[in-house]
Structure formats: C-alpha cells, structure tokens
C-alpha cells in the first residue's frame with residue numbers, strides 16, 4: 001500500500017526515551033515518517049530501566065480485565081518472535097499457599113481460558129520438584145507463559161531498529177516548552193543538558209511519551225491530562241532462589257511477585273500516589289513489608305544478602321485523588337489527541353500500559369498519526385524481527 005500523504009516530509013517529535021518512546025519511534029520511521037526523539041537523561045532512565053522485568057502473559061490482570069489479559073498474551077507471542085534475545089526461556093507460576101488461594105484457582109483458570117492464556121495446574125510435589133525453595137506449605141500452582149524480560153535490552157532492540165531506519169535520537173536533551181502557531185504546536189524548545197544551550201526544533205506533531213511525567217509535559221501546553229503517577233517499590237536480594245516467576249494465586253496485590261533476574265531475586269511491589277514523579281524515595285516500611293512477603297513465598301530469602309531497594313513510577317491512565325481510586329485504574333493504555341479533546345492541535349499523549357505492551361502501544365499511537373496525516377501504511381512491527389540491541393551501538397555515539 002502506498003502512502004497517500006507526503007509521509008517522508010512529515011516530522012514527528014517523540015518526547016521520552018523509555019520503552020514506549022522507543023516503540024513509537026521505530027514504528028514511525030518504519031512507516032516512513034521523519035522522526036526525532038528527545039530524552040532528558042540516559043535512554044531508559046525512567047520507569048523502563050527500573051521495573052521488575054516481568055514479561056506479563058496477562059494472567060495477573062485477566063480476572064479483572066479480559067481484554068488487557070488477551071492483549072498481553074498476544075504481545076508475549078510477538079515479542080518472543082521479534083526480540084528473543086531480550087527474553088529468558090522461563091515461565092511463571094501462580095502459587096496457592098493458602099486454602100483461600102487454592103479456591104481462587106477456578107476463577108483464575110476460567111479467565112485465562114477466555115483470554116487465550118494457556119495454563120497448567122501443578123500439584124504440590126510437581127511444583128516443589130521444579131522450585132525446591134518454595135515454602136513447602138504450598139498446595140499447588142497454575143503455570144502460565146509469564147517470563148523474565150531484560151528491561152534495558154528490550155527497548156534497546158527498538159532503538160536499534162529505529163536508528164537503522166534513520167530516526168534521530170537525542171539524549172540528555174530536555175523539552176522545555178512548546179512553540180505555538182495560534183492553537184497549534186509547531187515545534188519544541190530543547191535544552192542540551194550537557195552544554196546548557198537551547199534550540200528550537202520545528203515539527204508537524206509532538207508525541208508525549210514521557211510516562212509518569214506526561215502530565216507535566218502536557219501542562220506546558222496548558223493541557224490537563226488525566227494521569228495518575230503511581231510509584232512502587234521493588235527489592236532485590238543477591239542470589240537466584242527460583243528460576244520461574246512466582247506470583248500468588250489471588251487478586252493482584254502488593255508483595256506478590258518474585259522475579260529471578262540474572263543472579264538476583266526481585267520482590268515487588270507496592271503502590272502509592274505522588275504528584276511528583278521525580279520523587280521516588282522508597283518508604284522504609286516497604287523494605288520490611290517486601291522482605292516479609294518474599295520470605296512467605298521462599299523462606300531462604302531471609303538468608304540471602306540485601307542488594308538494593310528502589311522505586312519506579314506507573315504512568316496510570318486516568319485521574320484519581322486517593323490511593324484506592326488509583327488502584328482501581330485499568331492497566332490499559334490511552335492515546336489522546338489533544339486537537340480533538342483539548343483544542344490544542346499538533347500533540348498526542350500516551351498514558352498507561354506496561355513495559356510488556358510497548359510494541360502495541362507504538363502501533364496504536366502511529367495508527368492515530370497515520371489517520372491525522374492521511375497516510376495508509378500498515379504497521380509491520382509485529383512481523384519483522386528487530387535487530388539485536390547491540391546494533392544500536394554500531395552507529396557510534398548519540399548526537
């Protein structure tokens with residue numbers, strides 16, 4: 001199919017160099033747009049480089065939201081095809097440690113079946129043979145196609161693909177303000193944080209892919225973006241105590257995910273509300289809580305060495321004023337066209353989603369871009385394998 005608009009002359013600026021920005025940038029240049037990405041820090045320095053690295057099959061969300069579960073599963077199949085080197089060949093098990101958790105099995109398996117997420121019940125002996133360090137009081141567990149993903153390498157595959165196709169990637173470059181022509185955004189002012197110099201870059205469209213900071217960027221254009229930045233803590237101990245992701249067989253809650261990540265065991269997470277996504281100070285109580293939660297699942301956790309506790313920000317789509325409201329928000333994503341919604345032309349914002357769903361978030365966003373510029377080029381990111389993340393560095397240093 002040929003582009004109908006003059007696609008190669010259409011310049012799109014992407015703000016935010018996390019996984020979402022990487023996937024949008026790659027999709028844009030693959031469909032023929034001219035694209036530049038600005039990231040205020042190192043690439044992936046936001047939530048992207050700091051989450052657990054759980055490749056979600058969707059099982060965690062599926063009882064509450066079948067569509068999100070199905071979408072995650074679909075993306076897992078695609079990512080394993082297009083970026084296999086960013087994903088470990090392990091699985092996930094939702095373990096029942098209590099009678100109540102065992103009773104949740106039926107609801108959970110039914111929901112997984114409806115969302116096309118394959119499951120396999122393992123009895124206590126089978127599970128302990130596979131993961132001997134699990135708390136022996138367990139009653140069994142449901143195995144699902146969760147896995148460990150490399151939080152850094154996965155987006156770097158997308159950045160490598162984008163660079164190969166001519167995208168310009170500028171890090172340590174912070175977008176400071178927008179250039180308006182009437183009510184239309186016609187460019188951005190960018191500060192090079194290494195030199196302190198400012199420049200103006202003209203563009204036809206800005207895509208706000210700044211994750212937890214999306215509300216702040218939108219506010220620069222006088223837009224009130226419905227987003228809830230919701231930080232959460234993770235805790236790593238040295239030593240790999242399990243080889244598969246371990247979760248609890250119950251509705252998603254705090255302290256119920258244990259991820260083997262290289263030589264570490266990561267337990268997560270918690271959730272709180274914050275107006276300032278830059279303030280990610282770990283509350284002391286979280287460290288105690290997560291340590292106890294890990295020991296409940298894997299008693300040997302108490303004998304391993306503390307490595308680090310840190311936090312990242314969930315860019316939840318939708319506004320909320322209390323922690324309870326924030327927890328009720330969907331894990332789906334939202335692409336907002338501020339021209340139609342807020343009367344500010346020339347800008348889209350993306351909120352919500354997960355690291356696992358970066359590719360489809362890129363696809364849906366660029367579908368909207370194509371609609372805006374009357375371009376008919378189909379998305380190919382699900383079909384074409386990405387270059388290895390190492391290829392990114394073959395192009396020399398960033399400009």
Ligand SMILES: Cc1cc2nc3c(=O)[nH]c(=O)nc-3n(C[C@H](O)[C@H](O)[C@H](O)COP(=O)(O)OP(=O)(O)OC[C@H]3O[C@@H](n4cnc5c(N)ncnc54)[C@H](O)[C@@H]3O)c2cc1C
Nearest residue numbers: 016018019020040046047048051054175211232354355356
């Ligand atoms: C505790 C926790 C655990 C999680 N675990 C998982 C998991 O295991 N699996 C999973 O799939 N998902 C997980 N997530 C969700 C996942 O981390 C996020 O959905 C994802 O990383 C968001 O990526 P992003 O690119 O949208 O945002 P980010 O990675 O935060 O990227 C936004 C970028 O925008 C940049 N920026 C901001 N303002 C500007 C500006 N003015 N100019 C230039 N750049 C700017 C920031 O520096 C940042 O790098 C977890 C989230 C949390 C909080």
